[in-house]
Amino acid sequence: MSTLETPAWLGQLKRAVSKNKRDAHSRYFQLATRGQDDYPRVRTLVFRGFSDVGWSLFSVTDARSEKVRELAFHSRVELSWYFTQTREQFRLRGEAAVFSADSDPEGHRQRLWSALSEAARAQFFWPTPGAPLGDTEAPSFSQTPPETFAVIEYTPMEVDHLVLAKTQTRSLSEYVAGQWRETPINP
Numbered sequence: 001m002s003t004l005e006t007p008a009w010l011g012q013l014k015r016a017v018s019k020n021k022r023d024a025h026s027r028y029f030q031l032a033t034r035g036q037d038d039y040p041r042v043r044t045l046v047f048r049g050f051s052d053v054g055w056s057l058f059s060v061t062d063a064r065s066e067k068v069r070e071l072a073f074h075s076r077v078e079l080s081w082y083f084t085q086t087r088e089q090f091r092l093r094g095e096a097a098v099f100s101a102d103s104d105p106e107g108h109r110q111r112l113w114s115a116l117s118e119a120a121r122a123q124f125f126w127p128t129p130g131a132p133l134g135d136t137e138a139p140s141f142s143q144t145p146p147e148t149f150a151v152i153e154y155t156p157m158e159v160d161h162l163v164l165a166k167t168q169t170r171s172l173s174e175y176v177a178g179q180w181r182e183t184p185i186n187p
């Protein structure tokens, strides 16, 4: 398969997103990073869409958050995403890139900011995440993303797809030497 073709796992993942649409939980995945103390860190994020080119996907976060500091130090990540209706899990291993106010040549921040609800936007005007609880600041609203708004783009290089049907199936897709190779493996 050439780099220009859609990898099979991406078609399967898009199908899972579409088939599980009615379940609000299907929009959440877990992101694992490496902490600066070498312990893993994992947390839930909202899926914010696929790229129009290639096979990457996006989420948004607060530029002041711990995960952004971790990604600057170590950009390798794994996402784990379970779809309850179709009972399938995708584990996406690869690289994460953070786009912040001073580094967003492709305009991902403006595009994803425009797609956010007012309630989601308001969170980026809250006090620093993870800091001790203090006075709360009144949110203000803006059509342009504030400096606290960051976009994370994930580019998988290895995808482990497990389907919990009567007969379980599992396949491992790897991007090696410019090609995707999919291998069925034991569940």
Ligand SMILES: Cc1cc2nc3c(=O)[nH]c(=O)nc-3n(C[C@H](O)[C@H](O)[C@H](O)COP(=O)(O)O)c2cc1C
Residues within 6 Å of the ligand: 028, 041, 043, 044, 045, 046, 047, 059, 060, 061, 062, 065, 066, 067, 068, 129, 130
């Ligand atoms: C259902 C759910 C959805 C969440 N979505 C996001 C999100 O899209 N972006 C985000 O930064 N944090 C999101 N969070 C909060 C994160 O899980 C996490 O607590 C926060 O980002 C701080 O993580 P950090 O200290 O590792 O940076 C979500 C939490 C839950 C429970």
